[in-house]
Amino acid sequence: MISALTIENLSKSYGNGFQALKGISLEVKQGDFFALLGPNGAGKSTTIGIICSLVSKSGGRVAVHGVDIDEDFPAAKKFIGIVPQEFNFNQFEKVRDIVVNQAGYYGLPAQQAAERADKYLKELGLWDKREVASRMLSGGMKRRLMIARALVHEPKLLILDEPTAGVDIEMRRSMWDFLRKINAEGTTIILTTHYLEEAEALCRNIAIINHGQIVEHSSVRDLLRRLHREVFILDCAGMLPESVAVDGFVTRVIDEHSLEVEVEKGQHINDVFAQLDRAGIQVTSMRNRANRLEEMFVNLVEGAA
Amino acid sequence: MTPHEQFVAFMTILRKEIKRYTRIWTQTLLPSAITMSLYFVIFGSLIGSRIGDMGGFTYMQFVVPGLIMMAIVTNSYSNVVSSFFGSKFNHSVEELLVSPTPNYVILMGYVLGGVSRGLLVAIIVTIVSLFFTQLHIHNIFVVVAIVLMTSTLFALAGFINAVYANSFDDISIVPTFVLTPLIYLGGVFYSMNLLPAFWAAVSKLNPLVYVVNAFRYGVLGVSDVSLPFAFGMITLFTVAAFAFSMHLLNSGKRLRQ
Numbered sequence: 001m002i003s004a005l006t007i008e009n010l011s012k013s014y015g016n017g018f019q020a021l022k023g024i025s026l027e028v029k030q031g032d033f034f035a036l037l038g039p040n041g042a043g044k045s046t047t048i049g050i051i052c053s054l055v056s057k058s059g060g061r062v063a064v065h066g067v068d069i070d071e072d073f074p075a076a077k078k079f080i081g082i083v084p085q086e087f088n089f090n091q092f093e094k095v096r097d098i099v100v101n102q103a104g105y106y107g108l109p110a111q112q113a114a115e116r117a118d119k120y121l122k123e124l125g126l127w128d129k130r131e132v133a134s135r136m137l138s139g140g141m142k143r144r145l146m147i148a149r150a151l152v153h154e155p156k157l158l159i160l161d162e163p164t165a166g167v168d169i170e171m172r173r174s175m176w177d178f179l180r181k182i183n184a185e186g187t188t189i190i191l192t193t194h195y196l197e198e199a200e201a202l203c204r205n206i207a208i209i210n211h212g213q214i215v216e217h218s219s220v221r222d223l224l225r226r227l228h229r230e231v232f233i234l235d236c237a238g239m240l241p242e243s244v245a246v247d248g249f250v251t252r253v254i255d256e257h258s259l260e261v262e263v264e265k266g267q268h269i270n271d272v273f274a275q276l277d278r279a280g281i282q283v284t285s286m287r288n289r290a291n292r293l294e295e296m297f298v299n300l301v302e303g304a305a
Numbered sequence: 306m307t308p309h310e311q312f313v314a315f316m317t318i319l320r321k322e323i324k325r326y327t328r329i330w331t332q333t334l335l336p337s338a339i340t341m342s343l344y345f346v347i348f349g350s351l352i353g354s355r356i357g358d359m360g361g362f363t364y365m366q367f368v369v370p371g372l373i374m375m376a377i378v379t380n381s382y383s384n385v386v387s388s389f390f391g392s393k394f395n396h397s398v399e400e401l402l403v404s405p406t407p408n409y410v411i412l413m414g415y416v417l418g419g420v421s422r423g424l425l426v427a428i429i430v431t432i433v434s435l436f437f438t439q440l441h442i443h444n445i446f447v448v449v450a451i452v453l454m455t456s457t458l459f460a461l462a463g464f465i466n467a468v469y470a471n472s473f474d475d476i477s478i479v480p481t482f483v484l485t486p487l488i489y490l491g492g493v494f495y496s497m498n499l500l501p502a503f504w505a506a507v508s509k510l511n512p513l514v515y516v517v518n519a520f521r522y523g524v525l526g527v528s529d530v531s532l533p534f535a536f537g538m539i540t541l542f543t544v545a546a547f548a549f550s551m552h553l554l555n556s557g558k559r560l561r562q
Contacts, residue, residue: 046562054402077404089400090395106310106406107309107314109313149400
């Protein structure tokens with residue numbers, strides 16, 4: 001099967017000599033939900049900019065659904081829908097006009113453009129705002145408007161650059177549900193995000209980019225499996241003593257009802273429960289202290305620094 | 306994109322442009338009508354009546370073609386420069402750049418938007434002028450051709466200005482310090498025959514001289530320059546501006562990183 005996106009030895013140097021990308025390669029399969037992660041200035045937005053023609057590459061090859069952008073960029077662009085990080089629509093235009101016009105730029109006839117615009121405005125909860133000037137929308141609504149605009153020509157590959165930045169939790173969850181739905185319907189999604197919880201919750205595969213190089217490219221599951229250590233917080237029924245010793249594990253009493261336990265790779269948390277049970281401490285619930293992916297991300301990025 | 310898809314994209318840009326300047330008609334259409342009315346009153350009626358004939362016509366008749374052309378030039382230019390720079394400034398130009406719309410379609414959409422505003426303002430100003438004088442069109446084909454060519458040329462010039470502009474100050478510098486002097490020195494208010502030989506020769510470098518005189522020929526049947534030469538020069542300037550605009554779009558200069 002042809003990949004949704006193929007990048008080979010992609011490089012980008014700016015006029016001031018700064019090398020934003022140092023020959024990265026990655027592949028995204030059709031139907032994937034893919035996360036591109038990295039700290040600020042790592043090269044994520046440059047990579048996305050090259051894919052959608054806002055940035056000129058210095059070298060390498062990019063193909064979208066098998067179409068090389070150097071050979072037929074207009075054909076490749078038809079496969080792509082882009083949701084940028086910054087709001088990039090005319091704040092004085094009406095919501096519906098923005099989406100209908102975008103359909104026109106892809107050559108969709110007026111009636112089809114109107115039908116598609118209405119469909120996505122309804123699906124993204126913007127129907128009531130369709131005749132409102134876009135500047136009047138809230139931040140979350142503006143992000144959804146950009147998603148509706150990116151989807152109006154029904155691309156096979158949707159690229160979202162920090163789509164939930166500045167969006168409240170409820171709206172973020174509903175956006176996640178929408179993205180899961182269109183991914184299930186066959187749209188390949190590439191996502192950059194600073195919320196690693198978001199990548200862990202949504203994505204199947206992941207690439208981590210740092211200093212213009214790919215430092216990790218694997219499935220989220222494999223990545224998490226390689227974590228050497230996890231930290232759990234156990235909520236206990238009774239009052240805890242000042243210190244609780246669990247043989248073979250590092251522990252720390254956070255407060256009179258909460259105990260933090262570090263579990264190294266190869267250790268079993270059942271041993272913790274067994275020892276606490278023998279000590280008369282009843283555990284009522286437990287949770288991860290930190291986002292697991294975040295921990296891995298920090299390890300990889302700091303390791304490459 | 307198929308030719309039909311390209312046509313759809315072109316019409317989308319053109320429709321958006323027309324919608325933009327008609328929505329803000331008090332800023333785009335009305336000022337020209339008011340300014341030209343003042344020109345007609347002050348230069349045509351009050352001062353013009355003391356100047357007497359020029360080129361065999363009353364001064365009012367003489368200045369009307371130039372003033373109509375002045376409105377076409379400034380409006381076709383300012384429409385494209387403000388609209389395209391605005392879309393660059395708020396990044397909405399990216400909507401077009403990420404789409405498969407070919408660069409020449411983008412350029413034509415914006416230019417035709419400017420041309421349409423130039424034509425609309427020309428009609429308004431012509432109607433206003435009829436309150437002050439009578440207009441007899443000498444050659445309608447010359448009038449139509451020169452209006453279309455001129456508005457295209459200055460819409461292209463506006464596009465080039467917009468690409469290079471970094472701030473809103475930059476889009477007013479050229480109209481104020483270049484376009485306005487060229488218009489005033491382009492023979493709108495006087496015949497080139499009044500100029501000393503040296504300045505008449507220098508004036509031949511001003512594209513507005515050809516534009517104003519060719520249009521004056523279409524309306525009054527008189528011109529200070531040869532009509533074929535005027536058409537040739539306007540065509541030359543237009544082709545050069547189109548080629549340069551396409552170069553800017555294809556190279557992505559100041560539009561892509």
